[in-house]
Amino acid sequence: xxxxxxxxxxxxxxxxxxxxxxxxxxxxxxxxxxxxxxxxxxxxxxxxxxxxxxxxxxxxxxxxxxxxxxxxxxxxxxxxxxxxxxxxxxxxxxxxxxxxxxxxxxxxxxxxxxxxxxxxxxxxxxxxxxxxxxxxxxxxxxxxxxxxxxxxxxxxxxxxxxxxxxxxxxxxxxxxxxxxxxxxxxxxxxxxxxxxxxxxxxxxxxxxxxxxxxxxxxxxxxxxxxxxxxxxxxxxxxxxxxxxxxxxxxxxxxxxxxxxxxxxxxxxxxxxxxxxxxxxxxxxxxxxxxxxxxxxxxxxxxxxxxxxxxxxxxxxxxxxxxxxxxxxxxxxxxxxxxxxxxxxxxxxxxxxxxxxxxxxxxxxxxxxxxxxxxxxxxxxxxxxxxxxxxxx
Amino acid sequence: xxxxxxxxxxxxxxxxxxxxxxxxxxxxxxxxxxxxxxxxxxxxxxxxxxxxxxxxxxxxxxxxxxxxxxxxxxxxxxxxxxxxxxxxxxxxxxxxxxxxxxxxxxxxxxxxxxxxxxxxxxxxxxxxxxxxxxxxxxxxxxxxxxxxxxxxxxxxxxxxxxxxxxxxxxxxxxxxxxxxxxxxxxxxxxxxxxxxxxxxxxxxxxxxxxxxxxxxxxxxxxxxxxxxxxxxxxxxxxxxxxxxxxxxxxxxxxxxxxxxxxxxxxxxxxxxxxxxxxxxxxxxxxxxxxxxxxxxxxxxxxxxxxxxxxxxxxxxxxxxxxxxxxxxxxxxxxxxxxxxxxxxxxxxxxxxxxxxxxxxxxxxxxxxxxxxxxxxxxxxxxxxxxxxxxxx
Numbered sequence: 001x002x003x004x005x006x007x008x009x010x011x012x013x014x015x016x017x018x019x020x021x022x023x024x025x026x027x028x029x030x031x032x033x034x035x036x037x038x039x040x041x042x043x044x045x046x047x048x049x050x051x052x053x054x055x056x057x058x059x060x061x062x063x064x065x066x067x068x069x070x071x072x073x074x075x076x077x078x079x080x081x082x083x084x085x086x087x088x089x090x091x092x093x094x095x096x097x098x099x100x101x102x103x104x105x106x107x108x109x110x111x112x113x114x115x116x117x118x119x120x121x122x123x124x125x126x127x128x129x130x131x132x133x134x135x136x137x138x139x140x141x142x143x144x145x146x147x148x149x150x151x152x153x154x155x156x157x158x159x160x161x162x163x164x165x166x167x168x169x170x171x172x173x174x175x176x177x178x179x180x181x182x183x184x185x186x187x188x189x190x191x192x193x194x195x196x197x198x199x200x201x202x203x204x205x206x207x208x209x210x211x212x213x214x215x216x217x218x219x220x221x222x223x224x225x226x227x228x229x230x231x232x233x234x235x236x237x238x239x240x241x242x243x244x245x246x247x248x249x250x251x252x253x254x255x256x257x258x259x260x261x262x263x264x265x266x267x268x269x270x271x272x273x274x275x276x277x278x279x280x281x282x283x284x285x286x287x288x289x290x291x292x293x294x295x296x297x298x299x300x301x302x303x304x305x306x307x308x309x310x311x312x313x314x315x316x317x318x319x320x321x322x323x324x325x326x327x328x329x330x331x332x333x334x335x336x337x338x339x340x341x342x343x344x345x346x347x348x349x350x351x352x353x354x355x356x357x358x359x360x361x362x363x364x365x366x367x368x369x370x371x372x373x374x375x376x377x378x379x380x381x382x383x384x385x386x387x388x389x390x391x392x
Numbered sequence: 393x394x395x396x397x398x399x400x401x402x403x404x405x406x407x408x409x410x411x412x413x414x415x416x417x418x419x420x421x422x423x424x425x426x427x428x429x430x431x432x433x434x435x436x437x438x439x440x441x442x443x444x445x446x447x448x449x450x451x452x453x454x455x456x457x458x459x460x461x462x463x464x465x466x467x468x469x470x471x472x473x474x475x476x477x478x479x480x481x482x483x484x485x486x487x488x489x490x491x492x493x494x495x496x497x498x499x500x501x502x503x504x505x506x507x508x509x510x511x512x513x514x515x516x517x518x519x520x521x522x523x524x525x526x527x528x529x530x531x532x533x534x535x536x537x538x539x540x541x542x543x544x545x546x547x548x549x550x551x552x553x554x555x556x557x558x559x560x561x562x563x564x565x566x567x568x569x570x571x572x573x574x575x576x577x578x579x580x581x582x583x584x585x586x587x588x589x590x591x592x593x594x595x596x597x598x599x600x601x602x603x604x605x606x607x608x609x610x611x612x613x614x615x616x617x618x619x620x621x622x623x624x625x626x627x628x629x630x631x632x633x634x635x636x637x638x639x640x641x642x643x644x645x646x647x648x649x650x651x652x653x654x655x656x657x658x659x660x661x662x663x664x665x666x667x668x669x670x671x672x673x674x675x676x677x678x679x680x681x682x683x684x685x686x687x688x689x690x691x692x693x694x695x696x697x698x699x700x701x702x703x704x705x706x707x708x709x710x711x712x713x714x715x716x717x718x719x720x721x722x723x724x725x726x727x728x729x730x731x732x733x734x735x736x737x738x739x740x741x742x743x744x745x746x747x748x749x750x751x752x753x754x755x756x757x758x759x760x761x762x763x764x765x766x767x768x769x770x771x772x773x774x775x776x777x778x779x780x781x782x783x784x
Contacts, residue, residue, distance in 0.1 A: 029438045036435055039661075043428060046421045048616040048665065049609020075467045075617065078638075078655035092506075104638055104649050111652050114484075114506065217441020217659075224440040224659030225467065246470075246496055253729055253740035257496050260503050260751050263470035267609075267616030269431075269662060273440065337645055348645035359652050 004304045004325070004332040006339050013345050015298045016291070017382060022344030024382035027218040027320060030284065034276040042272035050245070052268035054275055059228070061278040066195070066203040068211070068230040070237035073266035073274070074244055077192040077214025080227035081109035081162075083243055083264060084210045087229075087236050088186040090115050090159045095151055095364065097161035097185070099129050100353040101371040106162055106190050107354045118151070118158065119355040119365040122374065126311050127322075128171035129163040130370065135179045137366050142183060149183045154364060160186035165194035165204050167380070168220075168319030169310055173199050173207035188212070192227070195220050196285045196317035205230040215270075220284055220319050220385075221277035223270040285317055287388030292318040294388075295381070304329045305379075321383045322350075330376040337379065350378040396696045396717070396724040398731050405737050407690045408683070409774060414736030416774035419610040419712060422676065426668040434664035442637070444660035446667055451620070453670040458587070458595040460603070460622040462629035465658035465666070466636055469584040469606025472619035473501035473554075475635060475656065476602045479621075479628050480578040482507050482551045487543055487756065489553035489577070491521050492745045493763040498554055498582050499746045510543070510550065511747040511757040514766065518703050519714075520563035521555040522762065527571045529758050534575060541575045546756060552578035557586035557596050559772070560612070560711030561702055565591050565599035580604070584619070587612050588677045588709035597622040607662075612676055612711050612777075613669035615662040677709055679780030684710040686780075687773070696721045697771075713775045714742075722768040729771065742770040 017024045042054055055073055062071035074080050090096055092114030098106050100119040107117040120137070123130035142149050142158055149158040161180060163171040173189075180187045187207070191197075192214035194204040205211035210233075215226035229240045242248075247261025266274075292309070299307045305323045310316040325333060333349060340347040353375050355365040409416045434446055447465055454463035466472050482488055484506030490498050492511040499509040512529070515522035534541050534550055541550040553572060555563040565581075572579045579599070583589075584606035586596040597603035602625075607618035621632045634640075639653025658666075684701070691699045697715045702708040717725060725741060732739040745767050747757040 029440060031435055031438060036432060039431060039435065040428060043423055043431065043665075046423060047609075048421060048614060050617065051609075076655050103647075104640075104653070105655060108638070108652055108654075112504075217439075217443075222440060224661035225442065225655075225657075246500070248496075252733070254744060255495075255740070256744040256749065258750055260500055261496070262500075263468050263497060263617075265617075267662065269616035269665065270659065273435075273661065341644070348647070352646060352648040357648065358650055 004329040004336070006332065006336055008302055009305055009336060010339050010343055012298045012302055013340070016294045017345060017387060021387060024345055024387065025384060026346050026348065026380060026382055028384040028386065029217055029222045030385035033280045035273055038272040038276045039269065042268055048269040049267055050265045054268045054271040055266060058271040058274045058278065061275060062228055065278065065281065066205050066230060068203070068205050069232045070230070070234070072229040072237065072240040072244060073271055074227045074229060074264045075266055076225045077212055077216060077227035078105040078109060079264040080212035080214070080229050081105055081190060082112045083229055083240060083262070084188045084212050085109055085113045085115065085160070086243060087210055087239055088160050088188055093156060094159040095154065095156045096159055097134070098354065099164050099371070100355045100365065100368045101127065101166060101350060101374060102164040102190070102354060103351055104354065104357070105192070106164055107360055115159070116156065117354065117360060117363050119363060119368060121366055121368040122371045124370060124374065126169055126171055127166040127374065128169065129161070129176060131172055131175035131179050138179065138183050144184055149185050151364065158185055160188050162188045162190050164190040165197055167322055168194045168197045168317040170194065170197050170199035170204050170314040170316065172313065177207060193219070193319045194317060196281060198315045200313055209233070210236060215274060220288070220317055221274065221281055223266065223274040223277070226266050226270050226274060283390050284385045287385045287390050288318045288383070291383065291388035292321060295321055299323065319383065321381050323379045323381060325377040325379065327373060327377060333376060333379065345382060347379050347381050350375050350380070396721040396728070398724065398728050400694055401697055401728060402731050402735055404690045404694055405732070408686045409737060409779060413779060416737055416779065417776060418738050418740065418772060418774055420776040420778065421609055421614045422777035425672045427665055430664040430668045431661065434660055440661040441659055442657045446660045446663040447658060450663040450666040450670065453667060454620055457670065457673065458597050458622060460595070460597050461624045462622070462626070464621040464629065464632040464636060465663055466619045466621060466656045467658055468617045469604055469608060469619035470497040470501060471656040472604035472606070472621050473497055473582060474504045475621055475632060475654070476580045476604050477501055477505045477507070477552070478635060479602055479632055480552050480580055485548060486551040487546065487548045488551055489526070490746065491556055491763070492747045492757065492760045493519065493558060493742060493766060494556040494582070494746060495743055496746065496749070497584070498556055499752055507551070508548065509746065509752060509755050511755060511760060513758055513760040514763045516762060516766065518561050518563055519558040519766065520561065521553070521568060523564055523567035523571050530571065530575050536576055541577050543756065550577055552580050554580045554582050556582040557589055559714055560586045560589045560709040562586065562589050562591035562596050562706040562708065564705065569599060585611070585711045586709060588673060590707045592705055602628060607666060612680070612709055613666065613673055615658065615666040615669070618658050618662050618666060675782050676777045679777045679782050680710045680775065683775065683780035684713060687713055691715065711775065713773050715771045715773060717769040717771065719765060719769060725768060725771065737774060739771050739773050742767050742772070
């Protein structure tokens with residue numbers, strides 16, 4: 001085996017990230033619209049906290065953009081995921097199927113409910129949950145009873161599955177929906193990374209029973225910190241609003257609550273920023289596609305790496321761009337990370353796989369050899385909106 | 393018994409809240425300093441998310457103001473309380489002593505840990521936990537074992553007590569500290585309402601092992617939504633920072649976590665607002681004292697109501713002003729609420745007592761007759777900074 005030509009890879013970045021844009025972060029916020037106008041108006045109104053027009057406006061914009069009827073804005077993507085679990089009825093002692101290749105929030109949200117993450121494998125085509133592999137796995141390891149799907153081995157109920165649209169690339173949802181129907185498992189979309197990503201011409205967040213978005217500082221649009229719950233179900237939407245506002249019962253003056261609720265609503269100040277960002281989302285997506293195109297071209301001729309492109313059935317937001325090392329070169333991963341970071345090109349590997357983290361080490365886990373291979377090969381590369389070009 | 397003279401009470405408000413300040417909310421934010429400057433600078437820097445100078449600056453200002461060495465800014469007061477429980481070692485199945493007269497977040501934070509709130513009574517002098525009554529109660533109902541204090545009746549460990557400085561008025565902490573030492577119970581101060589309140593010349597948050605602040609829109613200062621953990625203990629401070637930032641292990645590029653963490657850090661955008669608010673806190677406190685003085689004077693001659701003033705051992709922030717109806721007139725509470733709200737004077741009773749809420753109905757509860765009496769008699773009245781006068 002010949003060595004990976006690290007220099008050639010580092011030089012390929014020259015065509016995409018010129019000197020004056022270095023150091024280039026993985027993903028920086030981009031404010032070029034009404035950010036200051038809206039935030040100032042919000043400050044002037046003093047409605048900076050949990051009520052006010054900007055929260056309503058932001059939720060309306062999210063629903064209009066995604067096509068999912070109800071949006072409930074919350075403090076961050078983790079809170080959104082936590083509420084999705086609660087709203088889908090995930091209970092203490094349940095299991096929830098979660099890809100091992102994801103950010104830790106997906107598994108943590110399961111734990112917050114006293115439930116146990118059960119780790120599943122991903123496919124190379126999407127980087128997300130492999131519906132076929134999951135199907136065979138459940139056939140062998142699970143049984144459908146009156147009140148749901150049960151794990152043969154642990155005896156615990158498998159309440160839900162959480163497909164994560166990794167780096168913005170949609171999971172093969174149609175097949176996953178079939179698996180969920182067959183096994184009576186709730187479908188919670190972790191769309192934290194996928195605002196602006198479409199699967200078969202419908203926005204992500206449409207395919208599950210409920211979905212979570214994130215507007216953290218490193219996401220396609222940001223509210224500082226923020227997230228949202230998406231659902232087409234009126235009753236779930238009503239409950240989401242209730243649960244995230246301390247479950248307070250409406251009354252002119254009595255302060256009373258009927259269940260254990262959460263203080264999870266997005267403050268108006270952050271929503272004002274979000275409204276300005278949403279106005280620019282189409283431009284952001286265009287810039288991100290142009291950046292992805294440049295990367296694709298730059299790495300086309302280079303031996304040993306492939307720029308990861310959207311699955312055929314999807315149009316993705318290219319939130320976080322990724323190179324895939326050929327398996328045989330994966331031993332060079334850290335050397336490549338070192339070389340690029342030294343050149344002001346911020347890169348990093350995928351998250352450490354969930355089933356390897358100390359707190360999740362003993363959780364149930366299927367064969368995750370594809371994820372393990374992917375984790376050795378993925379290198380995320382700079383993806384900020386500012387690096388792309390706009391043609392509007 | 394003669395009737396309560398509701399008209400006289402409504403008219404007494406005229407001396408404090410002139411026509412042009414009505415409708416007067418219970419507590420509105422007040423922005424008269426560097427709010428715009430700092431928030432704009434934060435937007436310009438694009439450091440709106442979980443890192444950046446404003447978070448550091450805000451934490452430094454909190455520590456300087458309160459005198460508590462370490463401050464960790466978080467998304468809200470509920471999150472701060474939740475983390476205080478975790479950091480003090482509250483575990484699934486433990487009991488935590490919580491006043492029944494409090495906002496629901498105090499009890500919810502206990503539940504988030506899988507622990508059980510055990511409700512205790514308050515005293516009329518402070519509206520907060522009655523240390524003497526608690527002492528006798530524990531003598532009768534608890535036993536100290538090697539690993540802590542145990543409830544005779546339930547067999548569960550009593551891990552902590554959470555005094556709440558209700559409406560900003562400090563609990564009699566010195567006595568409570570003694571009780572905690574004697575029974576080996578951790579002391580978590582719910583200082584959500586008491587920034588700017590001092591007990592025996594030291595700021596609240598100093599007396600317990602750890603404390604929680606809130607900067608919700610209705611608090612003395614606001615960050616939109618926000619809170620903080622205060623501690624003088626370096627190791628607890630380090631853990632608080634770790635736990636609130638997804639427990640990520642520091643590394644140049646590997647993303648790894650060693651325990652189940654939380655996404656609870658305050659975004660920079662909100663911290664920028666907080667810095668501007670902190671600069672004005674001394675003025676706000678002065679204005680709030682002047683408002684309290686006006687209320688005291690206005691209600692002095694009026695039969696049947698008393699304006700609640702700070703306990704002798706305390707200097708309080710008068711966050712939320714309160715009238716106390718004489719017990720014999722408590723039947724007129726709702727009529728008085730109706731009459732004042734109709735006049736553009738927003739008033740409301742104390743929170744519904746925790747032990748009466750459906751989800752906490754079956755939790756352990758001492759005799760809480762004082763709280764029950766107080767709940768019938770308390771009426772909160774408008775307390776915004778803008779209603780007070782500044783002499784600077």
